[in-house]
Amino acid sequence: MIATRTPVSRRFSVAPMMDWTTPHFRYLARLLSRRALLYTEMVTTGALIHGDTGRFLRHHPAEYPLALQLGGSNPSELAQCAALAEEYGFDEVNLNVGCPSDRVQNNMIGACLMGHPEKVALGVKAMMAATSLPVTVKHRIGIDGRESWEDLCHFIETVAAAGCRTFIVHARIAVLEGLSPKENRDVPPLKYPWVYDLKARYPELEIIINGGIKTFDECHEHLRHTDGVMLGREAYHNPWLLAGVDSEFFDEPGPVATRHEALQAMLPFIEDELDRGIYLSNITRHIMGLFHGQPGGRQFRRHISENAHRPGSGIEVVLDALAKVHHPAPTPAREAVT
DSSP states (O other): OOOSOOOOOOSEEEOOOTTTSSHHHHHHHHHHOSSSBEEEEEEEHHHHHHSOHHHHHOOOGGGOSEEEEEEOOOHHHHHHHHHHHHHTTOSEEEEEEOOOOHHHHTTTOGGGGGGOHHHHHHHHHHHHHHOSSOEEEEEEEEETTBOSHHHHHHHHHHHHHTTOOEEEEEEEEEOOSSOOTTGGGTSSOOOHHHHHHHHHHOTTSEEEEESSOOSHHHHHHHHTTSSEEEEOHHHHHSGGGGGGHHHHHHSOOOSOSSHHHHHHHHHHHHHHHHHTTOOHHHHHTTSTTTTTTSTTHHHHHHHHHHHTTSTTOOHHHHHHHHTTSOOOOOOOHHHHHO
16 A cells, blocks of 8 residues: 555545545545545535544544545634644645535535635634645535536636645536426536636636536546635446556556456455444445446446345455456556446
């Protein structure tokens, strides 16, 4: 595993995703790429301040470089949590201004903050005063009722004036009334040129593009216009894609040559988690896509689905599932994912 902290680059990152970018998925992702920047699930300031702080911020040192995403809007609470991010060893603290769910809207968290850029600016300023970590903002290009180019520029300029230099832009608006969070990831049209235009208009800012990106070819096209790309669902459902990131975007060899090698490397971590009392199914649900599209991949997933939830299930379930997948000769990662 990784012996020293690696440089933080936002050229390629994996998006924060609720219930998906857990420590178990992030450990697998790091086995596949040393350089991709990883993000936690969104954690609300209230959960960190009033809940089990250690549990919410727990991560393995092998996950670095790693960013903590916060949900909140109260400046003093955001500042307190930004300080915790640094105390717990994260590399970046990110403010969520993109989540469209009703639950977070009611607590003035997520995409609804696109309508309150001054409030976001106050939060960013407080966070920057509380930590030496980079403070970044992940947001939409707008929300219903505030979806013009002028509204977006006003948001960027207001938050940048507070000191934020990095904006991760999901190239869709969020529809706060009438669409579910799932629909908000698909229904509003993608407007990649708007993100390109932000970089052209504000060249001094770091602009990262997010939303609907699936292939390395698409990534390279976006990188012609922006500073970095962030992938979400594609990286989760087809994690082997990450095995090509280091060579494709950083001109460095990847850490593993085959899917089998990656899963074998994860076995000691799985055993440690089982020893901590973590249910096997809570771990294995994040490795289901590793053999996506491979001979035996369906049998691999079926065996885990049918057995990982059983009482007392252990590492043998993973080993038996692995034995059902053909073990090919090492294949260059880009060839494997394109």
